[in-house]
Amino acid sequence: MTKARALITGITGMVGSHLADYLLEHTDWDVYGLARWRSPLDNIQHLIPRINSKDRVFLVHGDLRDSLSMNAALASVKPDYIFHLAAQSFPKVSFDSPIETVDTNITGTVRLLDAARQYCPNAIIHNCASSEVFGRVPREKLPINEECSFHPASPYAISKVGTDLFGRFYAEAYGMTVMSTRMFTHTGPRRGDVFAESTFAKQIALIEQNRIPPVIKVGNLDSLRTFADVRDAVRAYFMLVTKNPQAGEYYNIGGTYTCTIGEMLDTLRGMSTVKDIAVETDPERLRPIDADLQVPDTAKFKAHTGWEPEIPFQTTMSDLLEYWRERVRTHKDFLTR
Template sequence: MSKKALITGITGMVGSHLADYILDNTDWEIYGVCRWRSPMDNVEHLLDKVNKKDRVYFEYADLNDQISLITVMQKVKPDYIFHLAAQSYPKTSFDSPIDTLNTNILGTCRLLEAVRATADCDPIIHVCASSEVFGRVKKEKLPINEECTFHPASPYAISKVGTDLLGRYYAEAYGMTVMTTRMFTHTGPRRGDVFAESTFAKQIAMIEKGLIPPIVKTGNLESLRTYADVRDAVRAYFLLVTQNPIAGEYYNIGGTYTCMVRDMLDTLLSFSPMKDQITVETDPERLRPIDADLQVPDCSKFKKHTGWEPEISFETTMLDLLNYWRDRVNKGEVFLTR
């Protein structure tokens, strides 16, 4: 009988790419947890399979509704759970701290309690925290390893500290096979337009189409980031749960290409035939009150355990992201200019 994988947040960038990877590389059945109002843009290519009940199924639940999570768990009884759903935008968390903390911390707790409440259900669980838990790291601590002190720099980051600790707690207290990841910056096609590299790519695509003036509006360009491709990230998540999973373990995962946000923008601009006509302008509304400005990972622990290595180059990731937005703009879609 085929294994069952439950993906919370399947309609997000990472969840949709993880579904693609599982479909291409296993015979597993995929149960995607989503809210009734979740946008379907990222999973549009899967809807035919959903409609035909061909290996992909959508289950409606909400991290803020305990009963819905228990209902899904008792129905599916998955072999694997990838917990990716979250309020995932750091800047929004400054305006909506309570919603962020509730969804990410208590939502994770509700999910793990739903597993505990379900008889004959003992899945291997991936709890997705974030590199944002490390927050404001001193230069001498780079690259950041798993034992680096947490110094979260946003309500989102604080919520992910809670998520991280909950995953380890449930492994230690209840013998559940839960592992936690701190994924560093990862991007690619389907990245939400509120994130820096994706809003830059969207603005460039809209400029090329003549929809907005030739000005790319930015936030802080001085942050140092290490970039990974989302397609490498989901392969890492798959290896996490299939290569000798160790309950209670926690891993940094990230790419190998490190640069300033300014350099990332320059790379995107280099792909545009209008690069010499485009100017860059700081938008105060895009600045966070406080920023995690040094995000460079030491991923040796995870690589040693699984053999995972990133395969997709930074330039390929950026070009694919830009072409993703060009395709959407060329289709005539209308976007907020954010």
């Protein structure tokens, strides 16, 4: 019997790399990762021996901004499952690069889904949108359920509205099994240093090694976030496509621990070996507008799949800090961001 094939777009990112780990450990599927030729391989460094020996994990060249490469990738792999995670995923950058963000996230999703429609129309597809689609939500609408209106607060968020809606369109128009998720804040090891909790952990690790002064540069500390661990997130994504998948459905997914960005920072500072680390607002880290109330209602997804987050917030933060401590120990120079 032929083994199932899963295609992960964005396998070199935090979520994609953890999803590859999960699938390799918990299934017998072959895992194909879509990557650009210039994609950094740090997050899948541990998989390179398996990639080299073609041991259940393979890299496929492709770029969401290139229709021909999408067609070639889907025609070659013909996956049974597609996890569409690749994106221009940093909201602040999207203010400076809105066209790139829209082309990658909206048009790129269309390129992928249309290639799937031609070459693997029966694939079960996870289309990753974002909680950022909800944007500026009034406090009385918390927690945010799936029917909350969209009020995106960045070009990135607008692009994820398009991603979300195109997923549902392909399900309804072409009978494809596409499901969209709005994952709320999720983090852990391998998180990019442009995101708040990861840049805080990186700065703490650099401070502990006397690489920078004992001052953490921050943006808006008042935003309210509900945190999940990336390893719980990828387990949710696996359950999405294997627990009676429903074409055209859309789900909020997220953790259960809610705090402000400032309180999250206090947790990380409390884990540091250096005490009395100062905090300084850096205007360059502030967005023109912010989605500052991100608290999910995940009852719909939990009722359908039985998923529950398992990894405590303290563990997630500790593992993130240890990830950066290891990187600081083994790397010479870092951008101050």
